[in-house]
Amino acid sequence: MTVQQSLDWLQICAQGQADGCVSPYVALYLIGLLIAVPILFLVARRTRDLTTSTLLLMVVSIAINITIGAIVIALRLPIYVDSIGTVLVGVLAGPWAGALTGLLTNLIWSLLPVPGGAGPFTAAFAPVAMVIGLMAGFWASRGVFRLRADDARVGRFIAMAAGIAVAALAFVVVQQTIGIPELFPDDEAQAIANQTQFVVIALAILALGVLVAWASGRTVFAFKPDDPRIRAYLRVATAASAFLLVIGLVQLLFGPTGWLSTLDGSDPDDAGPLTAPFGGADLTGLALDSTTVLIVGVVLGGLLAAGAWAWASRGENARLFPVWIGGLTTGLVAAAISAPIAAGLFGGVTGAGTDALIALFRTLGLNVFQSAFAQGLTSDPLDKTISYTIVYAILIALPITVRTMYSRGETTVSD
Numbered sequence: 275m276t277v278q279q280s281l282d283w284l285q286i287c288a289q290g291q292a293d294g295c296v297s298p299y300v301a302l303y304l305i306g307l308l309i310a311v312p313i314l315f316l317v318a319r320r321t322r323d324l325t326t327s328t329l330l331l332m333v334v335s336i337a338i339n340i341t342i343g344a345i346v347i348a349l350r351l352p353i354y355v356d357s358i359g360t361v362l363v364g365v366l367a368g369p370w371a372g373a374l375t376g377l378l379t380n381l382i383w384s385l386l387p388v389p390g391g392a393g394p395f396t397a398a399f400a401p402v403a404m405v406i407g408l409m410a411g412f413w414a415s416r417g418v419f420r421l422r423a424d425d426a427r428v429g430r431f432i433a434m435a436a437g438i439a440v441a442a443l444a445f446v447v448v449q450q451t452i453g454i455p456e457l458f459p460d461d462e463a464q465a466i467a468n469q470t471q472f473v474v475i476a477l478a479i480l481a482l483g484v485l486v487a488w489a490s491g492r493t494v495f496a497f498k499p500d501d502p503r504i505r506a507y508l509r510v511a512t513a514a515s516a517f518l519l520v521i522g523l524v525q526l527l528f529g530p531t532g533w534l535s536t537l538d539g540s541d542p543d544d545a546g547p548l549t550a551p552f553g554g555a556d557l558t559g560l561a562l563d564s565t566t567v568l569i570v571g572v573v574l575g576g577l578l579a580a581g582a583w584a585w586a587s588r589g590e591n592a593r594l595f596p597v598w599i600g601g602l603t604t605g606l607v608a609a610a611i612s613a614p615i616a617a618g619l620f621g622g623v624t625g626a627g628t629d630a631l632i633a634l635f636r637t638l639g640l641n642v643f644q645s646a647f648a649q650g651l652t653s654d655p656l657d658k659t660i661s662y663t664i665v666y667a668i669l670i671a672l673p674i675t676v677r678t679m680y681s682r683g684e685t686t687v688s689d
Contacts, residue, residue, distance in 0.1 A: 281385060281392075282294055282392075283295060283296060283392065283393050283394060284296075286298055286301055296394050299619075300394055300398065300619055303398065303619070304394065304397055304398070307377065307381065307397065307400050307401070308381070310377060310400075310404070311374070311377060311378065311381070314370060314373055314374040314377060314404075315374060317370045318368070318370035318371045318374055321368060321370055321681075322681060323367045323368040323370060323371045323681045323682070324367075324371060325367075325680070325681060327679050327680060328363070328366075328367040328371055328680055328681065331362070331363055331366065331367065331680065332359075332363055332367075332371065332374070332375045332378070334359070335358075335359025335360065335362055335363050335375050335379075336359060336375060336378055336379045336382060337359075338358055338359040339356050339357060339358065339359040339360060339375075339376075339379040339383075340356070340379060340382065340383045340386065340388065340390075340391075342355050342356060342358065343355065343356025343383065343390055344383075344388040344389045344390050344391070345389075347389040347390040347626050348389040350537070350626075351533070352526055352527075352532075352533040352628050352631055352652070352653050353526075353628075353653050353656060353657040353660070354626070354628075354653070354654075354657050355657060355660065355661060356379070356390075357376065357403065357406045357657075357658070357661050358661050358664050358665060359375060359379070360372055360375045360376040360379060360403055360406050360407045360410065361406065361407070361410040361604075361661050361662060361665045362410075362665050362668060362669075363375040363407065363410075364406075364407040364408070364409070364410025364411040364414065365410050365411065365413075365414040365419060365665060365669070365682065365685065365686060366414075366677065366680035366681075366682055366683050366686070367411075367680050367681055367682055368411045368681060368682045369407060369408040369409075369410070369411025369412055369415075370408075370411070371407070371411075372406070372407025372408060372410045372411045373404040373405070373407040373408045373411075374404075374407070375407055376400065376402075376403030376404045376405075376406050376407040377400045377403060377404050377407075379403055380396050380397050380399060380400035380403045381397050381400060383396045383397075384396045384397035390626065395620065395624045395626075398615055398619055398620070399612055399615055399616075399624075401611060401615070402608050402611050402612045402615070405604075405607060405608065405611060406604055406608060406658070409600075409603070409604045409607060410600075410604070410662075410665075411682065413600035413603075413604070414682060414685040414686065415682070415685055417596070417685065418431070418596040418597050418599070418600040419597060419665075419666060419669055419685060419686045420685060420686055420687055420688050421593055421596050421688075422590060422593060422688055423504070423505055423508055423586075423589075423590045423591070423592040423593045424500065424504050424505060425504070426497040426498055426499050426501060426504065428497070428504055428507075428508060428593075428595070428596060429491060429495035429496060429497040429504070429507075430491055430495070431595065431596040431599045432490075432495045432507055432508070432511050432595075433487045433488075433490040433491030433494075433495040434487045434491075434599055434603070435511060435515075435599055435602075436486055436487060436490045436495075437483040437484060437485075437486040437487025437488075437490070438483060438487075438599075438602065438603070438606070440482060440483055440486040441479050441480065441482060441483030441486075444478075444479045444482050444483075445479055445651075448475055448479065452475075453644075454472065454475070454643070454644050454647065455467075455468035455469075455471050455472055456468055456641040456642070456643055456644070476610075495507070505587075505592060508586060508592035508593075508595055509583055509586045509587055509592060510583075511595050512582050512583070512585075512586040512591075512592055512594065512595045513579040513580070513582045513583040513586065514579070515582075515595060515598050516575070516578045516579045516581075516582035517575040517576065517578065517579035517582075518575070519575075519578075519598075519656070519659070520571060520574050520575035520578050520579075521568075521571035521572065521575045522656055523656065524567060524570055524571035524574060524575075525567060525571060526652060526653070526656065528560065528561055528562045528567050528570070529561065529562065529564070529567045530561060530562070530563055530564050530567065531631075531635070532561060532567075533631070534557050534558065534560045534561040535558055535561035536558075536631065536633070537556070537557040537558060538556050538557075538558050590688070593688075594663070594666060597662050597663060597666045598659050598662065598663070600662055601655075601658040601659035601660070601661060601662030601663065602655050602658070602659050604658040604662070605654035605655030605656065605657060605658035605659060606651070606654070606655055608650070608654045608658060609647065609650030609651050609653075609654040609655070610647075610650070612646070612650050612654070613643060613646040613647040613649075613650050614643070614646075616632070616646040616649075616650075617642045617643040617645075617646040617647075618643075621642055622636070622642045622645055622646045622649075628649050628653055631648075631649045631652060631653070632645045632646055632649045633645075635648045635649060669686045674687055
């Protein structure tokens with residue numbers, strides 16, 4: 275694909291035209307994103323975060339985002355890993371610089387003749403990238419990249435994990451009982467009613483999670499400085515997180531509704547076979563049934579949990595847990611924002627490897643929004659947790675003198 279061909283989509287669809295163009299509504303949406311660029315630039319300048327070193331870091335980070343993201347899309351993987359640079363800038367240069375990095379990444383990517391580019395899809399998800407940058411800056415300011423393993427503030431993150439777990443359980447109960455309503459039915463009155471119901475359900479689940487996090491943070495996890503329970507609780511939390519992370523990853527890849535179950539070698543979007551990197555082979559036979567995948571997940575998760583326990587018992591290794599909570603919450607917010615965009619603008623089809631998961635959820639009887647939301651909850655928390663972990667490793671490898679070159683670099687230096 276040439277650069278010229280990658281720009282052909284930049285035209286308003288004529289009446290009856292559907293391919294190689296954008297609808298007037300999408301065009302207005304994209305114009306709004308372009309207007310956001312100078313606004314974010316000015317806000318970041320006023321906070322004095324856009325130094326020369328920050329601008330250079332942003333250029334490198336945008337290149338990292340696009341390069342890794344394009345490779346992941348080419349491999350049709352069910353995650354993204356396209357926000358490592360955004361998180362890095364948000365941590366070192368503040369939330370507004372991070373948001374600007376995310377926005378520019380998606381806008382530039384949409385113009386390039388690479389996987390994920392040459393179309394409106396990546397640009398449309400720029401608000402998600404912006405929020406990722408904002409949240410990275412927020413969590414850095416709250417110390418997730420600098421807390422020591424004996425810091426009393428760690429209790430807040432353990433309490434937050436408890437709140438998220440309860441909210442997730444409540445979501446599963448709602449999904450299995452009353453279900454999540456379709457947000458975009460044809461009937462306008464029904465659409466308003468469904469959207470109102472969804473907001474009420476979401477707020478109720480959020481309130482429950484916040485209440486549990488607040489109550490446990492004031493009681494069970496209310497630590498005092500040098501409290502000997504801190505390290506013990508962190509070891510448990512780290513091991514439990516590793517266990518759940520492995521189970522989630524195994525389910526995502528090998529489960530009966532996981533990634534491998536969708537790789538039948540077909541070409542549903544004319545972008546090449548779903549298994550093009552593997553010669554177009556049918557890989558669905560590698561997917562496991564629900565019982566087997568649970569056993570495999572528990573065994574592997576138990577092994578990694580034991581290793582994580584031993585690892586977290588040494589030095590300051592347990593300080594990684596707050597980083598995971600930052601990534602997890604960022605992924606949950608990203609899923610909540612991306613689902614309406616995917617369902618409302620593109621009917622859930624965006625050209626990424628996650629499309630296969632959405633299509634699979636559709637075959638299970640979920641509507642477009644439910645499928646997009648289920649895919650987001652499946653992929654985004656894991657994806658952002660991985661991204662935060664990679665950024666943490668990068669920060670540990672960087673000398674303190676390099677980190678403190680940036681306006682918010684001190685937020686990565688342990689007290």
